[in-house]
Amino acid sequence: MAKTTGDAHAGHQHSYIANNTKGDYLKRLRRIEGQARGLQRMVEEEQYCIDILTQISAMTKALEVVALGLLDEHMAHCVVDAVAAGGEEGQIKLKEASDAIARLVRS
Numbered sequence: 001m002a003k004t005t006g007d008a009h010a011g012h013q014h015s016y017i018a019n020n021t022k023g024d025y026l027k028r029l030r031r032i033e034g035q036a037r038g039l040q041r042m043v044e045e046e047q048y049c050i051d052i053l054t055q056i057s058a059m060t061k062a063l064e065v066v067a068l069g070l071l072d073e074h075m076a077h078c079v080v081d082a083v084a085a086g087g088e089e090g091q092i093k094l095k096e097a098s099d100a101i102a103r104l105v106r107s
Contacts, residue, residue: 021073028066035059067104071097 036059042052079097083090 021069025066025069028062032059032062032066035062064104071100071104074100 035055039052039055039059042055075097079090079093082093
């Protein structure tokens with residue numbers, strides 16, 4: 001499970017909801033969930049390793065698309081709004097985005 005920062009995000013309006021893309025993300029995540037179940041079946045049925053690896057690659061790419069979309073929306077809204085407002089919040093949001101990018105690159 002992902003580490004949370006407690007109440008740091010309480011009351012925060014998530015930009016993907018404001019942009020009406022929540023449904024798109026949920027649709028993609030449900031598709032990825034189906035891919036994961038398909039991978040489990042492939043392993044249970046002892047299918048060819050290369051075919052399993054190909055499906056893992058496709059699922060990884062699908063997760064990356066979701067992650068990059070969320071990151072893009074976070075940068076375009078949460079970070080931009082916080083920086084425009086000035087003060088320490090802008091620096092906090094920039095650091096959050098930088099940390100998220102670092103995690104994505106490492107994974």
